[in-house]
Amino acid sequence: MTRNTKTTYSLPDRDGLEARFGVRVASMLGERAQSTAPDISERLRFAREQALARAKAARRQEQLATAPVVVGRGRGAVLASPLGWWFKLGSAVPLALLVLGLAGIAHVHDRAQIAAVAEVDAALLSDDLPPDAYTDPGFAEYLKTTRE
Amino acid sequence: MATDKELSDFLKSIEKRAFKRTAFAVRDDDAALDIVQDSMIRLAEKYIDRPAAELPLLFQRILSNATMDWFRRQKVRSAVVHNFSEFGGSGDDDGDFDILEVLDNLEGTVGTESAADSVSRDQILKLIETEVGELPARQREAFLLRYWEELDVAETASVMGCSEGSVKTHCSRAVHALAKALKAKGLAP
Numbered sequence: 001m002t003r004n005t006k007t008t009y010s011l012p013d014r015d016g017l018e019a020r021f022g023v024r025v026a027s028m029l030g031e032r033a034q035s036t037a038p039d040i041s042e043r044l045r046f047a048r049e050q051a052l053a054r055a056k057a058a059r060r061q062e063q064l065a066t067a068p069v070v071v072g073r074g075r076g077a078v079l080a081s082p083l084g085w086w087f088k089l090g091s092a093v094p095l096a097l098l099v100l101g102l103a104g105i106a107h108v109h110d111r112a113q114i115a116a117v118a119e120v121d122a123a124l125l126s127d128d129l130p131p132d133a134y135t136d137p138g139f140a141e142y143l144k145t146t147r148e
Numbered sequence: 149m150a151t152d153k154e155l156s157d158f159l160k161s162i163e164k165r166a167f168k169r170t171a172f173a174v175r176d177d178d179a180a181l182d183i184v185q186d187s188m189i190r191l192a193e194k195y196i197d198r199p200a201a202e203l204p205l206l207f208q209r210i211l212s213n214a215t216m217d218w219f220r221r222q223k224v225r226s227a228v229v230h231n232f233s234e235f236g237g238s239g240d241d242d243g244d245f246d247i248l249e250v251l252d253n254l255e256g257t258v259g260t261e262s263a264a265d266s267v268s269r270d271q272i273l274k275l276i277e278t279e280v281g282e283l284p285a286r287q288r289e290a291f292l293l294r295y296w297e298e299l300d301v302a303e304t305a306s307v308m309g310c311s312e313g314s315v316k317t318h319c320s321r322a323v324h325a326l327a328k329a330l331k332a333k334g335l336a337p
Contacts, residue, residue: 018323022295025276025326029296032273033164040177044163047185052156055192062197 150200158203159188162297166211169292172281173215183218187211208297208307212289279329283322286310290318291326 036044124131133139150158163184171180187210195206280288286308293304294315305312 018320019295021323021327022291022319025280025323026292026295028273028276029168029280029292030165032277033168036164036167040167040181041164043181044167044184047181047188048156048159048163050185051159051188051192052152054189055152055155055196058193058196 149197150203154200155192155196155203158200158207162204162207163188165292165296166207168277169289169296170211170215172288172292173285174218175281179218183214184211187214190214204297205299205303205307208293208299208303212307275333276326276330279326279333282329283325287318287322287325290315291322294319 166184166187167180170183171177174180174183187207190210191203191207195203198206280291283291289308290304293299293307294301299307301312301315304315308315
């Protein structure tokens with residue numbers, strides 16, 4: 001039987017018709033896909049198992065990365081949590097504070113020594129007796145006899 | 149986070165479709181199996197922390213990328229460009245051929261007893277598979293993602309890396325091309 005009339009469809013009808021056709025063809029494709037050759041099914045099963053094994057390994061690795069681990073042996077063994085850079089940074093802060101503290105103490109000590117020497121120099125320079133007098137052997141002898 | 153069982157069930161549910169879809173694209177069963185296996189492993193290693201509901205879309209993206217990587221490795225860029233190029237308007241402007249009417253008729257015919265009377269069901273399924281395999285790559289990709297993998301238009305566009313309008317166009321052209329091909333093979337009244 002030949003068709004002489006042409007059916008007209010609105011846009012939503014056309015979209016719906018295409019979608020229904022697509023789903024129908026896809027379901028038939030699915031039916032066909034279920035009957036794949038045994039060797040292909042076997043390889044797909046193997047691929048799936050490989051993927052699952054990798055997933056388990058990835059999970060284990062993630063757990064190891066977050067759980068505390070024992071570092072060292074015997075009495076020296078300690079629990080360490082390898083939390084990455086933040087953990088290392090946290091460990092470095094006290095050490096840095098110690099170094100800064102020591103540098104500060106050295107600086108204060110140096111300043112005190114400089115101040116003491118400056119005080120002696122100032123006393124010598126402001127005294128009535130000229131500093132050259134202390135290098136004179138006669139004056140030194142005078143001081144010795146005076147003390148006695 | 150998807151459990152082992154959820155991942156296993158998901159992979160089991162998609163493995164055959166994924167293989168077929170890839171085999172359509174690369175036309176080599178061994179290569180398709182390798183690509184599917186790589187995609188499964190990539191999903192399992194990199195995205196195991198994602199919820200189970202996100203796995204289908206993630207897997208489709210990974211599979212599409214893995215297929216493209218395979219083409220790149222094969223250094224058949226010219227073939228890829230040919231396969232993945234836009235195929236404009238072929239058959240859509242056939243004035244004597246009311247494609248929508250054929251679609252309407254086909255929907256009630258394909259796979260029913262009246263079709264099975266003339267051609268065995270297995271032959272019909274094989275014919276449909278062949279015709280889907282003959283579609284231009286982008287049309288086939290859009291068609292399979294939309295109707296076989298049941299992704300919506302936005303998800304399909306995301307996997308294919310194109311606009312939603314392009315997806316609709318590819319799907320429409322694929323449906324029309326299939327309907328026309330099936331009618332030519334006597335599957336329409």
